[in-house]
Amino acid sequence: MPADRPISELFAQHRPVRSLEFFPPKDEAQMSSLHGAAASLRRIAPDFVSVTYGAGGTERERTARASAMLKHDFGYTVMPHLTCVGHSRAELECIADDLHGGGFRNIMTLRGDAPLGTGGFQVTPNGLRYASELVELLKTRHADFCLGVAGYPEKHPEARSLEADLENLKRKVDAGASFVTTQLFFDNSVYYRYVEKCRLRGITVPIVPGIMPVLSLKQIKRFTEMCGATLPKELTTRLEVAAEDTDVVEIIGIDWALTQIRGLMANGAPGYHLYIMNRARSALALAAGLAA
Numbered sequence: 414m415p416a417d418r419p420i421s422e423l424f425a426q427h428r429p430v431r432s433l434e435f436f437p438p439k440d441e442a443q444m445s446s447l448h449g450a451a452a453s454l455r456r457i458a459p460d461f462v463s464v465t466y467g468a469g470g471t472e473r474e475r476t477a478r479a480s481a482m483l484k485h486d487f488g489y490t491v492m493p494h495l496t497c498v499g500h501s502r503a504e505l506e507c508i509a510d511d512l513h514g515g516g517f518r519n520i521m522t523l524r525g526d527a528p529l530g531t532g533g534f535q536v537t538p539n540g541l542r543y544a545s546e547l548v549e550l551l552k553t554r555h556a557d558f559c560l561g562v563a564g565y566p567e568k569h570p571e572a573r574s575l576e577a578d579l580e581n582l583k584r585k586v587d588a589g590a591s592f593v594t595t596q597l598f599f600d601n602s603v604y605y606r607y608v609e610k611c612r613l614r615g616i617t618v619p620i621v622p623g624i625m626p627v628l629s630l631k632q633i634k635r636f637t638e639m640c641g642a643t644l645p646k647e648l649t650t651r652l653e654v655a656a657e658d659t660d661v662v663e664i665i666g667i668d669w670a671l672t673q674i675r676g677l678m679a680n681g682a683p684g685y686h687l688y689i690m691n692r693a694r695s696a697l698a699l700a701a702g703l704a705a
C-alpha cells in the first residue's frame with residue numbers, strides 16, 4: 414500500500430476538502446458496523462477520514478486497527494489522531510515510526526484529555542505537556558508528516574482567554590502544523606470571528622470548520638458542556654419540540670448542519686470536517702443536500 418498523500422496538497426487545490434471523523438469501535442460488533450458505514454460512505458468519496466485516539470491502552474490499539482481497516486479495505490486516506498496522554502517521548506516516537514511505516518502521513522496532533530473522572534490532564538514522566546510539543550516531536554522524527562491541530566472558536570475550556578488560546582494555536586502552527594480543525598460550533602459567526610482573529614495573528618494555514626449533525630439533545634448538551642461550545646436557543650427549542658423522537662431530531666440536526674455548511678462554503682471556508690459518531694446516514698443526507 415503506497416504512502417498517503419499529505420492532506421495539505423488537497424487544500425492547495427482550492428476546492429472544498431470534505432472529511433469525516435470516526436471513533437474506534439469498542440468490540441467486534443461495532444467494528445463490523447463501522448465497516449458497513451465506511452462501505453456506504455465510499456459513494457460520497459470523502460477526501461479523508463480521521464480516527465480519534467482514546468486515553469486507554471486497548472482503545473489505542475483499536476484506533477490503529479480501525480485506521481488500518483479503513484485504509485486497506487476501502488483505500489481511504491486516513492488521518493489517525495494521536496495524543497500525549499499517558500505516553501513518554503520514547504513511546505510517542507515509536508508510535509510515530511509505526512504510523513510512518515504503515516504508510517500514514519497525516520496525523521491529528523493533540524494533547525488529549527485525561528480519562529473521565531481522573532482529575533484532568535497530567536504530564537506523563539518523560540512525556541509532553543502541550544500539543545505544540547507533539548507537533549515538534551513528530552516533525553523532527555518524520556519531516557514528511559502532515560499535521561493537523563485542534564482550534565477552539567469559543568476558547569479551549571482551560572485557556573485563560575481566547576487571546577492566550579490563539580497564542581497557543583500560533584505555537585502549534587509555527588512548530589509545523591499544516592492545518593487546523595475546529596471544535597464543533599453551531600453558529601457560523603463564531604467561526605468567522607475566529608478565523609479573522611487567527612489571520613490577524615499571522616496564522617495563515619487552512620482553518621477547517623468542525624460540524625456535528627445533532628443526533629440527540631441530551632448528547633449534544635453533554636458535548637457542548639464539556640467543550641464549551643454554545644448551543645443556540647433556536648436549535649435547542651427545535652430539539653425540545655422533537656423531544657424523544659429520534660427521527661425528527663436527526664432531521665433537525667441535518668437541516669441545521671446543512672444550513673451551516675452552505676453558509677460556510679459561500680463564505681470561503683476551506684472545506685468541512687463532520688463529526689458523524691460512526692453513523693453514515695447523516696453524512697449521506699448532507700452530501701445529498703449539498704449536491705442540489
Ligand SMILES: Cc1cc2nc3c(=O)[nH]c(=O)nc-3n(C[C@H](O)[C@H](O)[C@H](O)COP(=O)(O)OP(=O)(O)OC[C@H]3O[C@@H](n4cnc5c(N)ncnc54)[C@H](O)[C@@H]3O)c2cc1C
Nearest residue numbers: 465466494523524525526543544563569571572578581596
Ligand atoms: C478536531 C479535534 C479532534 C480531537 N480529537 C481528540 C482525540 O482523538 N482524542 C482526545 O483525547 N481528544 C481529542 N480532542 C480533544 C482535545 O484533546 C482536548 O480539547 C484537549 O483538552 C486539548 O487538546 P489540544 O491538542 O487542543 O491541546 P493544546 O493545544 O496543548 O492546548 C491545551 C491547553 O493548554 C493551553 N496551552 C497550550 N500551550 C500552552 C503554553 N505554552 N502555555 C500555557 N498554556 C498553553 C491551551 O490554550 C489549552 O488551554 C479533539 C479536539 C478537536 C477540536
